[in-house]
Amino acid sequence: MEKKIKIIECADQLGLGGTEYALQLYCKYLDKEKFDVTAVGLYKGGEREQLIKGLGIKVVVLNGDFNEFEKIIEGTDVFHWHGYGQVDEKLFASLNKNKPRLIIQTNVFGHFEKSPFYDLIDFDLYISKMILVRRMALDGSYAEQFVGKRKVLPYPVDIDFLKDENIEPPLADVEQFKIKHNINDCFVVGRVGRADDHKFDMITLTAFAEYLNYNNNAKFLLVGATKRMLALIKKLKITNSVIILDNTTHMKQLLTYYKAMDVFLAASNIGESFGMVMAEAMSMGVPVVTISTPAKDNAQVEVVDNGDTGFVTYRLKETIAAAINQICCNPEQAKLFGKNSIQKIYRSYRAQDIVHSLEQLILKNLGIEFKDAPYLIVNWDNDLKADYKNRCSNLFGQPNLIGKIKVRYYQTFAYKVHNKLFSIIRKMW
Known part of the structure; x- marks a missing residue:
């Protein structure tokens, strides 16, 4: 290839999100032999500017200057626009x-606006x-007119970096961490995430309290706590069973948190559009227990294969606790879940394969020859729809009658309204 393909990787900002x-x-x-890459922060820069520059990539921060954008x-x-689905009219007018x-x-x-600018987009790639x-x-x-345009290309997970011997903490470091926090002889359930009530489903703590009825020697490693979470911990009377830690940007420390866990419990109040923290935990060989949230974002049912890499359950404290107990009481199954989890990340989300899939899409549509490689882009079809439907119904545990009523309610519009109003009242309070 004589001339490199000039590609711009662009987002609103270049922060740590x-x-x-x-x-x-x-x-x-x-x-880099095929592509000349530039990273652009459309409205502002951020902490990731230097990280990208450290890769030898040119970085431009425009601060909303669209005259300069048109020159670039x-x-x-x-x-390549990394956005939320809404059409930024200034951006697309310039394009x-x-x-x-x-x-x-x-x-x-996964948002969409019926804007004429949407026709400018050649491929709309959804991350789940x-x-x-x-x-x-x-x-x-x-939507029928967009079948050829809309495809799935998951978020990349840099598992080779996470598994590098200079990054992944050795067993000795993990054991020292567990001794320091007095959890070396305990079954450890954990959660890593932002200290954000909007993201965290309180069923996480309620389910752990329920699990203590199975195993009162268990501990919960909570990374990223809010006042509301702390208040619920106190109300549930599980303070002595919860270890609270601050979030960290130090990757080796973060991976130590994951590796100290026997189960990663992932329950988000708004669901997941992808679920990077689950993928990171799985990269460390940690089984995941998560909940299905079909009325909200629900990509967690894709990342976690029920009964293979962990368990996907109903949003009920009883079924979540039972799933945790199943893993605790079956160490060989837990070990297999961990092994399968690492394989799943390599097979489905490995960063190099995701990026190479995008390269193949580009080269094919520019009429340039390319070598076949793993291709992880999925087209829209009825099989994709059926697979998702099956994952929503293939869940761990059998709720009783009251549980079934609760599950139905959690999927209704009334529950969404109730949840929204409760969130507004909480912020006002």
Whole structure:
């Protein structure tokens, strides 16, 4: 190839969020012999600027200067936009003036606006099957015209980096950590996430309290706590069973948290559009117990294969506790779950394979020959829809009559309204 393909990796900002992390991984793994890569922060920069520059990638922060953006976009072959699905009219008006050969959107939250600018996007890539299934259902017959445009390409997980001997903590370090926190002789359930009530489902703590009825020697490792979480811990009278730690940007320390856990308990109040923390825990060989949230984002049912890498349960404290106990009482099964989890991340989300899949999509559509490699882009079809439906119904545990009523209620519009109002009242309080 005589001339490199000029590609711009662009997001609103270059902070420490998951969207920007994915952008960084695309910058890291795009083939530099084929691609000339530039990272752009459209409105502001952030902590990830230096991390991307450290990869030898040119970084431009525009601070909303669209005149400068139009200069940068000249001669660009591929514009890769990392966004939430809403159309930024200033951005796409600028792109319309001097359209690159390909415009690709990584659609983080699966939103969509009926804007004429949407026609400029050649490929709308959703980061999980779940959000594409939901998007197509919401758009109804209108979505039929977008079947060729909308595809699934999951978020990249940098498992080779996480498993590097200089990054993954050795067993001795994990044991020292467990001794320090007096959890070396305990069954450890854990959660890692932002200290954010919007993201954290309190069923996590309620279910752990229920699990203590099975095993009163268990501990909960809570990384990222809020006042509301602490208040519930006190109300449930499980203070002595909970170890509270602050979040960290130090990857080796974060991986130590994961490896100290026997089970990662993932229950989000809003569900997951992908579920990076689950993927990180699985990279460390930790079985995951999560809940299905079909009325909300629900990509966790894709990341976790029920009965193979962990358990997906109903949003009921009884079934969650039973799933945790199943893993605790069956160490060989837990070991197999851990092994399968690592294999799942390598097979489905390995960063190099995700990025190479994007490369193949680009090269094919630019009419450039390429070597076949793992191709992880999934097209929209009825099989994808059926797989998601099956995952929503294939859950661990059998709720009783009251449990079934609760599950039905959690899926209703009334529950969503109740949850929203409760959230507003809590913020006002």
